[in-house]
Amino acid sequence: MELPIRPAVFHARDVISVILGGGAGTRLFPLTKDRSKPAVPLAGKYRIVDIPISNCLNSGLKRIFLLTQFNSSSLHRHIQQSYRFDDFSNGFVEIMAAQQTPQSEAWYQGTADAVRQNLHHFANATHKYVLILSGDQLYRMNFRVVLEQHINSGADVTVATIPVSRHDAKQFGIMQIDGEERITRFVEKPQEDALIDTLKMDGSIRSKLGIYGGDDLLLASMGIYVFNRDVLDKALAGKHVDFGKHIIPNLISTGRLFSYVYQGYWEDIGTIKAFFDANLDLVNEIPKFNFFDTQAPIYTHARYLPASKIVRGHFEKTAIADGCILVDATITHSIIGIRSRIEAGAVIKDCIIMGLDDYETPEETQAGIARGIPQMGVGRNTHIERAIIDKNARIGDNVRISPEGKPENLDGDNYYIRDGIVVVPKGGVIRSGTVI
Numbered sequence: 001m002e003l004p005i006r007p008a009v010f011h012a013r014d015v016i017s018v019i020l021g022g023g024a025g026t027r028l029f030p031l032t033k034d035r036s037k038p039a040v041p042l043a044g045k046y047r048i049v050d051i052p053i054s055n056c057l058n059s060g061l062k063r064i065f066l067l068t069q070f071n072s073s074s075l076h077r078h079i080q081q082s083y084r085f086d087d088f089s090n091g092f093v094e095i096m097a098a099q100q101t102p103q104s105e106a107w108y109q110g111t112a113d114a115v116r117q118n119l120h121h122f123a124n125a126t127h128k129y130v131l132i133l134s135g136d137q138l139y140r141m142n143f144r145v146v147l148e149q150h151i152n153s154g155a156d157v158t159v160a161t162i163p164v165s166r167h168d169a170k171q172f173g174i175m176q177i178d179g180e181e182r183i184t185r186f187v188e189k190p191q192e193d194a195l196i197d198t199l200k201m202d203g204s205i206r207s208k209l210g211i212y213g214g215d216d217l218l219l220a221s222m223g224i225y226v227f228n229r230d231v232l233d234k235a236l237a238g239k240h241v242d243f244g245k246h247i248i249p250n251l252i253s254t255g256r257l258f259s260y261v262y263q264g265y266w267e268d269i270g271t272i273k274a275f276f277d278a279n280l281d282l283v284n285e286i287p288k289f290n291f292f293d294t295q296a297p298i299y300t301h302a303r304y305l306p307a308s309k310i311v312r313g314h315f316e317k318t319a320i321a322d323g324c325i326l327v328d329a330t331i332t333h334s335i336i337g338i339r340s341r342i343e344a345g346a347v348i349k350d351c352i353i354m355g356l357d358d359y360e361t362p363e364e365t366q367a368g369i370a371r372g373i374p375q376m377g378v379g380r381n382t383h384i385e386r387a388i389i390d391k392n393a394r395i396g397d398n399v400r401i402s403p404e405g406k407p408e409n410l411d412g413d414n415y416y417i418r419d420g421i422v423v424v425p426k427g428g429v430i431r432s433g434t435v436i
Contacts, residue, residue, distance in 0.1 A: 009148045012063075013090075014128040017056045017143075018118075019049070019135050020111050021068035021075065027271045028136075030416050030425040031390060036068060037270065038135035039075035041354045041391065043282050043291060044321035044337045046300045047078050048269065052133045053093060058296040059143035062091030063125055066135070067114045069098040069107055082301040096121060110241030111223075119236065130232050132243070134223040138278050138289055139266040140296055146226060146260045156231040156255035159183060159248060160224035162262050163217040166196055172220035173244045174199050175259055179208065183257040186221075186249045209261055219259060221248070222266060231255060265289050273419035276388060279335050279352050283317040305338060321355060329378075341377030343397070352388045353378065368394075373429060387422040395424070396432030412436065 025032030031040050038049035049066070056064050062085065068075055076095055085091035096118045098107045108114035115132065122130070129150070131143055141160070150158040161175050169190060176185035176199055190196050201217045211217065221244060227235070231251075240246035251257055265288045269275045281287050291298055305323030313329045320326070321338040328344035337355030342348065356376050360368075365375040374396035378384065382399040389395065401415075403422050410417040414428050415436055422436060430436070 009151050010129070012060045013126065015061055015063070015131055015147060016122055016125050016127045016129075017052075017061050017064045017131045017133060018115060018122070019052050019056075019064060019066045019133045020114060021049075021066060021072065021135050022070070024070045025136075025270075028275060029418075030423050031272070031275070031388070032071065033425050034071060035074045035426075036071045036135075038066075038068075039071075039078060040136075040275070041337060042138070042269075043279060044319055044335045044355070045303075046298060047075075048138075049075065049078070049135050050082075050298055050300045051138055052135060053083065054296070054298045055139075055141055055143060056131075056133075057299060059141075061131065061143060062089060063127075064091075064093045065096050065118065065122065066093060067096045067098075067108070067118060069114070072097060078301060082299070110245075111243045112236060112247050113241040115232070116236040119233065128229055130227045130229060132225040132227065134268075136268070136270050137222070137266065138269050139222075139262075139264065140289070140293065141224075141262060141264070142296075146224075149260050150226045150258070153181070153258045154256060155226075155258040156228055157248070157251055157257045158226040158260050159257065160222040160262050161219040161259045162222055162266050163201065163211055164220040166193075166216050166218070169196055169199070169218040169220060173248075175219045175221060177205065177219065177259045177261075179205060181205075181259050181261065183252055183259050186252055188245060188249075209263075211261075211263065219261065222262065223268075226260075271419065272388070272421055272423065276352065276419070276421050280333060280350065283319050283333060283335065303338065323359075324355070337391075341375070343378060343380040343382075345381035346378050347383045348378070349384070350386045351384050353384075354389060354391045354393075356392055372431065374432060379432060386420070387424065389424045390426040390428065392426055393424045393428045393430070395430045396434065398433050399430050400435040401430070402436070 022037040025037040028037055040048050042048050079093055079095055083093040173188045174190055175183050178184050187199060199218050235247050267278045269278050308320050308324035310326045311328055313326055315331050317333045318331045320336045323339040324336055325341045329342045329346040331348040334348050334351040336353050339356040339359060340353050360376045374394040376392060376394055378395045379397035381397060382395055385402040387401050401422055403417055403420050406417055408420050416423045
């Protein structure tokens, strides 16, 4: 017996997606020294921005606006090289860079202000709903399910939330919902234990949602919103600059705000430690985030690189991207990015090696060596532990890099330590024999 065809609650043409490119990204410095947060390399071959764009494409939402402002050159280049749609799809990823206009000379002042300054551009694309996303999170979500709940509940705004512990609640905006999942209360980053107690999820609501366990849980905003178009236009008619701090709290008392409670893996990778941990989790046998999901793949720039070449070596819990040349290395619990070159005797442990933007020719290598500059990649007999080596770095022979015995945060000579992790910035040069 054939099942009846379920009528579509909405059509893809009813929705536009808006991805917020983020601010200066100071918490991810020095990875954001020369690039924006969404452009930071991820998992050896991707960029962070590939996550929200892929989630949109896998949800059938192909009209995407990307709002950018800080250090956006490499992000723009990646988007232009990666996301090209044919003439029959009506799809696009359109970059909306901050700009001065006759109406305003100010750059984006916050998340809501960024959207406000582009409303007249969004109006050129017919739509009923606006899906607003962050550009620096790692997760997989079917936005069609969120949109269907939004429409069926008669919501003006739907906020995606995720259950978090008491300790983590202090870092997020916390929502409280009733039995219909309507948002009744919002508190930005509560710090007092007494206040947190009043925001705990009710037992009956947890039971209804299938959220079990003895720990206290609270609902944190994920920074993912669905707005009815008219509601968004009215909410942005004033001068409030941020969704989490201003727009959402103000709408709770005047509109129908509902929560979509997400229970999968989600990580805000806006700090060096969160970024480091999320990347290295990917090399586990069963990682929390699955890049091998063929039903909902993560898209990125197609580079047409050769297969990686391994002369010999020892590898444990290591992910190796395309186009690498590994001569005779020992690599443990690490991510090796595209075009990486690692020489004989190198030992890499608990590291993210982001790789190279291009191969260095033998002539370029010899010219650099003549000036005392190591070749691109990791040199002979070099030991690196608990570090992030950014793109195009030159690490010489017999180098030692480790955060052991050093402060949690330190600005060194062509390197940085953040959260107990050594970071060599993009294009950094660490000469042979250096000990960090």
